[in-house]
Amino acid sequence: MGPRPVAGPADGIEADYAELLVGDLHASLASPVSESMNFLNEIALRYPDAVSLAAGRPYEGYFDLDDLPRYLSLYRRHLAERLGGDEEGVRRTVLQYGRTKGVIHELVAEHLRLDEGIHADPQDLVVTVGCQEALYLTLRALRRDERDVLLAVAPSYVGVHGAAGLVDMTLVPVRGTADGIDLDDLVARIREIRARGLNPRACYVIPDFANPSGIRMSLETRRRLLRIAAEEDVLLLEDNPYGLFGDPDGPPTLKALDTAARVVYLGSFAKTGLPGARVGYVLAEQRVSDAHGSAGTLADQLAKVKSMLTVNTSPIAQAVIGGKLLAHGCSLREANVREIATYRANLTRMLDGLERRLGDVPGVSWNAPEGGFFLLLTVPFPAGDDLLEHCASTYQVLWTPVHHFYADTRPRNVMRLSFSHLRPEEIETGLDRLARFVRDQQQN
Amino acid sequence: MGPRPVAGPADGIEADYAELLVGDLHASLASPVSESMNFLNEIALRYPDAVSLAAGRPYEGYFDLDDLPRYLSLYRRHLAERLGGDEEGVRRTVLQYGRTKGVIHELVAEHLRLDEGIHADPQDLVVTVGCQEALYLTLRALRRDERDVLLAVAPSYVGVHGAAGLVDMTLVPVRGTADGIDLDDLVARIREIRARGLNPRACYVIPDFANPSGIRMSLETRRRLLRIAAEEDVLLLEDNPYGLFGDPDGPPTLKALDTAARVVYLGSFAKTGLPGARVGYVLAEQRVSDAHGSAGTLADQLAKVKSMLTVNTSPIAQAVIGGKLLAHGCSLREANVREIATYRANLTRMLDGLERRLGDVPGVSWNAPEGGFFLLLTVPFPAGDDLLEHCASTYQVLWTPVHHFYADTRPRNVMRLSFSHLRPEEIETGLDRLARFVRDQQQN
Numbered sequence: 001m002g003p004r005p006v007a008g009p010a011d012g013i014e015a016d017y018a019e020l021l022v023g024d025l026h027a028s029l030a031s032p033v034s035e036s037m038n039f040l041n042e043i044a045l046r047y048p049d050a051v052s053l054a055a056g057r058p059y060e061g062y063f064d065l066d067d068l069p070r071y072l073s074l075y076r077r078h079l080a081e082r083l084g085g086d087e088e089g090v091r092r093t094v095l096q097y098g099r100t101k102g103v104i105h106e107l108v109a110e111h112l113r114l115d116e117g118i119h120a121d122p123q124d125l126v127v128t129v130g131c132q133e134a135l136y137l138t139l140r141a142l143r144r145d146e147r148d149v150l151l152a153v154a155p156s157y158v159g160v161h162g163a164a165g166l167v168d169m170t171l172v173p174v175r176g177t178a179d180g181i182d183l184d185d186l187v188a189r190i191r192e193i194r195a196r197g198l199n200p201r202a203c204y205v206i207p208d209f210a211n212p213s214g215i216r217m218s219l220e221t222r223r224r225l226l227r228i229a230a231e232e233d234v235l236l237l238e239d240n241p242y243g244l245f246g247d248p249d250g251p252p253t254l255k256a257l258d259t260a261a262r263v264v265y266l267g268s269f270a271k272t273g274l275p276g277a278r279v280g281y282v283l284a285e286q287r288v289s290d291a292h293g294s295a296g297t298l299a300d301q302l303a304k305v306k307s308m309l310t311v312n313t314s315p316i317a318q319a320v321i322g323g324k325l326l327a328h329g330c331s332l333r334e335a336n337v338r339e340i341a342t343y344r345a346n347l348t349r350m351l352d353g354l355e356r357r358l359g360d361v362p363g364v365s366w367n368a369p370e371g372g373f374f375l376l377l378t379v380p381f382p383a384g385d386d387l388l389e390h391c392a393s394t395y396q397v398l399w400t401p402v403h404h405f406y407a408d409t410r411p412r413n414v415m416r417l418s419f420s421h422l423r424p425e426e427i428e429t430g431l432d433r434l435a436r437f438v439r440d441q442q443q444n
Numbered sequence: 445m446g447p448r449p450v451a452g453p454a455d456g457i458e459a460d461y462a463e464l465l466v467g468d469l470h471a472s473l474a475s476p477v478s479e480s481m482n483f484l485n486e487i488a489l490r491y492p493d494a495v496s497l498a499a500g501r502p503y504e505g506y507f508d509l510d511d512l513p514r515y516l517s518l519y520r521r522h523l524a525e526r527l528g529g530d531e532e533g534v535r536r537t538v539l540q541y542g543r544t545k546g547v548i549h550e551l552v553a554e555h556l557r558l559d560e561g562i563h564a565d566p567q568d569l570v571v572t573v574g575c576q577e578a579l580y581l582t583l584r585a586l587r588r589d590e591r592d593v594l595l596a597v598a599p600s601y602v603g604v605h606g607a608a609g610l611v612d613m614t615l616v617p618v619r620g621t622a623d624g625i626d627l628d629d630l631v632a633r634i635r636e637i638r639a640r641g642l643n644p645r646a647c648y649v650i651p652d653f654a655n656p657s658g659i660r661m662s663l664e665t666r667r668r669l670l671r672i673a674a675e676e677d678v679l680l681l682e683d684n685p686y687g688l689f690g691d692p693d694g695p696p697t698l699k700a701l702d703t704a705a706r707v708v709y710l711g712s713f714a715k716t717g718l719p720g721a722r723v724g725y726v727l728a729e730q731r732v733s734d735a736h737g738s739a740g741t742l743a744d745q746l747a748k749v750k751s752m753l754t755v756n757t758s759p760i761a762q763a764v765i766g767g768k769l770l771a772h773g774c775s776l777r778e779a780n781v782r783e784i785a786t787y788r789a790n791l792t793r794m795l796d797g798l799e800r801r802l803g804d805v806p807g808v809s810w811n812a813p814e815g816g817f818f819l820l821l822t823v824p825f826p827a828g829d830d831l832l833e834h835c836a837s838t839y840q841v842l843w844t845p846v847h848h849f850y851a852d853t854r855p856r857n858v859m860r861l862s863f864s865h866l867r868p869e870e871i872e873t874g875l876d877r878l879a880r881f882v883r884d885q886q887q888n
Binding site: 314 | 460466467472478508538611679706733735
């Protein structure tokens with residue numbers, strides 16, 4: 001902050017304009033993560049006519065603004081019943097300041113039971129401002145000092161790098177594999193961290209259709225991961241925004257398999273509910289104690305952090321999600337029948353389209369996820385931000401350089417392709433343009 | 445985290461239950477602030493029949509759930525007009541992921557112009573999850589390392605202690621006075637901080653009807669405060685949740701007087717809009733630069749923090765507040781005509797009621813704010829948590845021990861009384877009980 005002399009009126013207030021230097025602000029603001037998010041948003045704005053194989057947004061085709069009053073009224077009726085007709089209580093619950101942990105916890109617990117086979121005590125849930133706040137609360141609580149370290153599969157969701165950055169928590173990458181995570185590497189990393197006098201607190205994973213890889217972990221990997229967490233005494237942070245968009249007979253969530261309170265489960269309604277509600281949650285049943293004995297559960301501690309961060313999640317927004325849950329008997333799988341079909345059709349179209357256009361190009365390959373929003377395309381050249389810029393301006397198609405998920409700036413030969421929000425014809429056009437770009441690059 | 449051996453099935457997963465110690469979690473979780481919030485919430489739950497002179501909630505008498513669809517539909521129509529009838533764009537704006545800085549920024553800027561005489565560039569606004577997130581974003585950005593220090597009038601709103609705790613930012617108290625702040629002490633503290641090699645980044649103030657004191661700063665104090673901020677090169681964080689609930693011909697906000705970008709203005713719609721929307725904002729026009737030159741404004745930096753914390757503020761919740769603004773031509777003073785009258789009548793009733801009941805008791809006095817939600821009552825005994833507990837159980841009336849606003853545990857002879865959410869008869873009953881309690885204590 002350096003004062004800059006400026007000519008101004010005589011009273012002197014104008015004499016010293018406030019100016020700030022990025023270098024005087026928190027380090028997260030100059031980090032590659034922060035630059036990543038900025039760059040990716042900004043390039044989408046600069047090329048509005050480009051087909052975006054970059055944005056991980058849910059499909060908008062079924063959005064209906066008339067759902068809002070309908071959901072609000074369903075929730076209102078439900079609440080009136082629960083409160084024995086106390087209309088003042090209903091008004092207060094939806095419109096006044098409210099419970100820090102949220103007001104739709106029982107409906108969320110019922111959804112978890114129905115759709116995920118997770119038996120949650122509603123008191124162990126904290127309803128949050130999207131899953132990102134849930135992640136922040138968890139990392140803020142677990143990061144006591146500079147010795148506390150987070151592990152995460154590399155490459156990982158940009159948001160986990162972002163939240164870790166806000167609490168100055170070191171993130172140690174664990175090798176990713178075709179099955180999601182290299183468990184030997186995980187154990188080696190944990191022991192290495194401990195050998196350096198540091199505390200490996202938790203490992204962040206997206207077991208179902210990961211962002212960015214699209215990979216779903218096998219049942220065997222899940223079981224081994226839980227065993228390692230118990231043996232090595234770390235928590236698992238399970239993030240599950242895409243699990244419903246796949247085979248319902250797939251492997252259970254880590255949380256459903258967890259019998260030793262090793263898993264903190266991070267939930268999102270952005271993809272299965274409505275992104276505009278910004279409602280997510282965290283299930284944290286872990287027992288916490290202090291010098292006097294029990295201090296409740298980790299959820300109680302996360303609620304304390306939340307009371308200092310956002311106070312509570314908008315009960316109006318919660319009522320919208322509550323109403324959507326009520327409209328479908330608390331099953332989000334049922335609420336998303338059309339969406340699930342759309343995402344699966346898009347995935348098939350992507351895989352077929354890539355095969356048709358790029359199947360014969362040497363050095364080009366891709367993985368074939370069984371659900372979710374994303375896949376990874378490997379190309380025979382480093383696909384970084386400069387090349388994305390070139391591709392956007394010349395070929396009018398966007399994708400995400402995978403280095404953003406490593407929180408660094410080194411281009412790698414991999415790009416993330418998303419297909420969740422596109423119409424069939426947009427996928428075809430996008431792939432046409434992408435294939436032309438890849439072939440042109442490969443010939444250079 | 446200590447593993448606890450537990451008998452369980454043979455596969456070993458159950459062998460090591462996760463358990464956590466508060467001492468292994470972030471320090472903010474064991475701080476007096478965190479304990480304060482817990483204690484105050486919990487005592488209100490334990491004595492539901494007590495009259496609460498403690499809760500700082502807005503009056504509920506005018507709450508109407510039918511306002512929600514009405515506000516949503518007003519905002520929807522407004523947006524359709526702005527987007528030239530693009531219904532898909534309207535749906536996307538309200539229901540999809542959205543702009544990090546928010547979507548009602550232009551309406552908020554218009555409200556600031558009309559009600560506060562603040563001329564804000566809408567691009568310098570970040571719409572937040574209540575004012576508490578705005579405070580967190582600002583402190584997170586300004587706190588680079590352990591040398592960065594925040595100043596705040598003592599006693600101060602609990603939430604500023606809470607947000608500072610989350611970013612490990614030291615808060616240095618500045619002496620409060622009957623005019624709000626001891627400016628000589630402010631200068632002395634700033635220089636003392638610098639002399640210790642630390643950086644005084646900002647001073648947090650509520651110039652209008654402060655929480656907890658109810659004090660409104662004079663125009664002269666405001667001008668001197670701005671001059672000091674410029675001369676000593678610190679920012680002022682102006683928090684203004686109650687400014688509208690007072691004489692409209694009172695002194696302007698610091699921000700309206702600020703010609704040197706010294707003020708970061710923190711706004712809340714919890715009291716003037718709807719608490720259940722959880723919408724607030726921060727106006728941060730300060731220029732920021734990096735090695736390459738301009739890096740935009742502080743608002744742009746705060747948006748980066750927000751993208752890692754809550755991504756964006758629910759556009760559905762924003763649409764509710766946007767609709768309320770539209771319903772009243774963007775004037776919240778107009779929207780709150782009934783509320784303003786109610787709060788002023790409550791204030792008068794409190795002051796008269798205290799005079800009638802406690803005017804003759806030695807050692808008992810109170811201040812007489814001209815608006816807002818709170819006043820301070822001085823009593824001839826230390827009024828701490830134990831005494832509150834006794835008062836709640838025996839006299840069925842709640843108040844707030846002022847030590848909570850000092851973020852410590854030392855009882856002082858002062859209690860905060862709030863009167864914002866009470867009906868006239870509740871005020872009378874509450875004061876009857878409080879007067880009995882004070883007289884009984886004073887005779888002991």
